[in-house]
Amino acid sequence: MQEQPLISIITTYYNSVQLGDFVKSSMKCLQNQTYQNIELICVNDGSTDSTLEDLEYFAKQDSRIKIYTKENQKYAQYSKAYGQEKALGEFIFLFDHDDLIDFDTIEKCYQTFLAHPELDIVTPIVITKFTDGNIKNIHNIYSENTLNKEFEYKQFSGKQLIKDTVGKYDIHIRGLYKSFVFKSHSFNFTEPLLNADEIVERLILEEATLVGSCDAVYTHYIHPDSSAKLLSLKKIDITRTDYLLRRIFKEKGIYEPRKSIFEFVAYKNLVNAIKIFHHFAKKMSSEEKSAQKKRLLESYIELDKETVKSQFSGISKLYNSLLLSNFSLMLWFYKFKN
Incomplete structure (x- = not known):
């Protein structure tokens, strides 16, 4: 039986306990992934609350958790770049500390790679929700009207998808990337910017020959008191x-x-x-x-x-x-x- 390749899941944390006890919620869905051969790259971005202590608690129970603490540089691009450099997996998944994925999300993404080896990125269905549970939108790469319809596999070239981010995002991807694609452009952008990651993500996306979807679920939450809203x-x-x-x-x-x-x-x-x-x-x-x-x-x-x-x-x-x-x-x- 072929050994499963290592998959790196990168999550950056900054005062995640204070913001909503997100260490516990993120660890619950990441540690319980049905795909077992993972490393959890946890970048503690200079938290001043008990985020590091919570991460260390979980790391004592699970050797797959690797904690890296760095000085906070005021811009998220640097913590993402740090995780990008540390990830050793053949595939890489970027996960926000305040979001959730189903327990089988990583496995379904990987199985889609096996079924379609020509892909460089596989993205789950992305459901964007408000914290009260109301759904803002659903994306199977592009916007979908409902979750009730039967899943339809879709694939597009990275060059096509970047075109549909000009001005605004017509797509939403939270994918599992082949490592060489994810590392093709560093999040350590040439200048510090609040949303430099939006530039880097587009450059990475263009490197993908093909991007495909799977019927796994990534739930992205809109928090009313998040830094993006302040x-x-x-x-x-x-x-x-x-x-x-x-x-x-x-x-x-x-x-x-x-x-x-x-x-x-x-x-x-x-x-x-x-x-x-x-x-x-x-x-x-x-x-x-x-x-x-x-x-x-x-x-x-x-x-x-x-x-x-x-x-x-x-x-x-x-x-x-x-x-x-x-x-x-x-x-x-x-x-x-x-």
Whole structure:
């Protein structure tokens, strides 16, 4: 009987006990996977609560758990990169500490690789839920209307899928990756950004010859008090991400077909970033304020204003055309409207 290959499951933890006792909930679904030959790469990202103690408790009972503690660098990309470097498995699965997977998720993903050896990534069905149990959406790579329909195997090229992330994600993948694909681009991105992982994930996705689905389930939760929902100066980073992604998409020749989607979303992100800039203005040093203002200006300059204006009509078009005509005017306007 052929020996099962090692599968690495990477989970990053930061104050996971304080945020919702997520060490226990994540360990329950990971340790009980029906696929046994796994290593659990647990990156403790400088937690200040009892996260490390909880991880050590579980590690004493299960030798598959490997704990790595690093200094918190304020950006999740660095803890993901740390786990990426430590993973030794032939396949790698990235798991968020506050999510859940069914006990047979890893096994079903692996069995799909055996049935379709041409695949580089296998993704479960992804159900996005609010913490009250209500479902926001369901994805079998692309959006599905219901869980009740019979599962349909789907496969697409990575190059096709990255096209459908231009401007917004039309897909949702939480996959089991062949190691060489997952490690093709480091999460240790060239600059610290709140959502640098969205850039890296796209670059990795493009490396996949084919991506297939299976009928396992990954449940992704939207927590109302998560850091992603909190007002933070780091959210100005999103405009920088748009700036970089626009250039990447143009270089890859996939920008034009979805230019209107991309630019409209980038405009909304810029407006939100300006509001955040004004909200935190009094707390910033003059140097930081100047640096953030420069980033906003760069994003404004790169914005395809004609494409944005074309998506409005009537009074809305006049209003937004006026704001888009001058960066200083836009900055001033949202100082007071904010």
